[in-house]
Amino acid sequence: MxxxxxxxxxxxxxxxxxxxxxxxxxxxxxxxxxxxxxxxxxxxxxxxxxxxxxxxxxxxxxxxxxxxxxxxxxxxxxxxxxxTDRPLTEPRHFERNAGRLVKLQLKERGELIARIMTVDGTGLDLEVPGVKGRKPKPARAEFAEITRARVEVEFNRKGTDDPDDGDEAEHDDxxxxxxxxxxxxxxxxxxxxxxx
The missing domain is CATH 3.30.300.70 (RimP-like superfamily, N-terminal)
Structure with missing residues (x-):
């Protein structure tokens, strides 16, 4: 076209x-x-x-x-x-997916898988899941450094305070x-x- x-x-x-x-x-x-x-x-x-x-x-x-x-x-x-496989390219795409796990490709840091906590005018506040019982770590990604982003589909979200949270994410998908x-x-x- x-x-x-x-x-x-x-x-x-x-x-x-x-x-x-x-x-x-x-x-x-x-x-x-x-x-x-x-x-x-x-x-x-x-x-x-x-x-x-x-x-x-x-x-x-x-x-x-x-x-x-x-x-x-x-x-x-x-x-x-x-x-869910569509790329996230606009700030509004990230806002709509707040609370979800995303895979980001960052210019300097490479690949990062993290949960979107909040979105503001310049970027994302993230939570990087912990490994083997460790607590999640906060992180930040500016829109200017994100080269690719997609939602990661979660079939069983564990380790949350809400026992139904994973089921709800599954149902939404x-x-x-x-x-x-x-x-x-x-x-x-x-x-x-x-x-x-």
Missing amino acids: STTQSERLRALLEPVVVETGLELEEVALTAAGKRRQLLVVVDSEQGVQLDAVAGLSRALSAALDASDAMGDSEYVLEVTSPG ELDADNTDNTDNADNTDESTEEA
């Missing part, structure tokens, strides 16, 4: 996304066999509900149909929320996965007829 088309699609779709109270994270156009696939990734502070994704999918489809942004070729529109799966199914149903 050319920069011009990418910018054009973002300019067309972002106001529609913002109108629904969501944030546009990514727009990606790829070839999928004879058709093209337009992936639109959205998020919000409260997460993304399936009903919101379905409604947004219809609104984006209408905006695309009313424009010539996709040309005459067939395409499939997929609207989804970020998965399951909900995210379910939301993505259901979104794909809902979108494919609606979008199989959405051709330009």
Whole structure:
């Protein structure tokens, strides 16, 4: 996808996304066999509900149909929320994942796996898990030194004061996965007829 088309699609779709109270994270156009696939990734502070994704999918489809942004070729529109494997690139991404374990690649210090405790305008206050019963250690990472960051999925978080904490983290990940799966199914149903 050319920069011009990418910018054009973002300019067309972002106001529609913002109108629904969501944030546009990514727009990606790829070839999928004879058709093209337009992936639109959205998020919000409260997460993304399936009903919101379905409604947004219809609104984006209408905006695309009313424009010539996709040309005459067939395409499939997929609207989804970020998965746990998506990179954390903006301060808001770190804020939304406060309390979660993340893997950071730092310019000078290399790889660091730590829990996000707080986020401010310049970086993260972290807690590095202890090894074999040792207490966690505080750490700090400035946004300017982070070259890559991703959430580390925790299936059984041990050593917390709340015995249900690990189960809750697991449940949240399951909900995210379910939301993505259901979104794909809902979108494919609606979008199989959405051709330009």
